[in-house]
Amino acid sequence: MENLKDEFEEGLKEVEEFIDEKTIFLRKPVTIGGVTYDKLDLKEPEMHQVEKAALAQTEVGMAISLISQVAKVPLAVIKKLCQRDFKEAANFLGSISDDGQKTGETLSQS
Template sequence: MDLEKTIKLRKPVTIAEQVYDQLTLEEPTAGQIEKASAAGNGMGVVINLIAAVAKVPRAVVERLCQRDFKEAGDFLQQFNAVDLTTGETSSQS
């Protein structure tokens, strides 16, 4: 299991003249999972979690192409932090 991953974005995202061309992800913390879960639905939870872990504005994640979004979500899912289909957090111990 890889504990960190840098994703070079296929389609860089520009917000307020800041260009985001990669995301650096790592295992999420309990606090990041809790805050992301506040979104309430599956897609919102995943968007919040990617933004928190990558330390980028939520708007960056909202503008990711599908392939980049899926790659980031798949990486985070390996930690069983969040079920990408429901947004449910894992009760794994």
């Protein structure tokens, strides 16, 4: 019973710490068509954005599409991101879609 209480309190703590918006300052800014992008303003995606991104052929393609839509920047910008910037953006959006669960975690069923 004590374990259940601890899990509940930990879950409440995670909900309180949930962040649904984030600005990522790019380690390597991207210039497309004379415009330089040095940051991505991300937020929780809307379902129409998730649906459109789901049409991509690969998980990476899905992440590229979703980041582009949410940050309101051209696809070409996201395709030119360095791997660390791309991963940071994808991980942020992934943390929203999995309701704050870390990879490999499962909710215990009692």
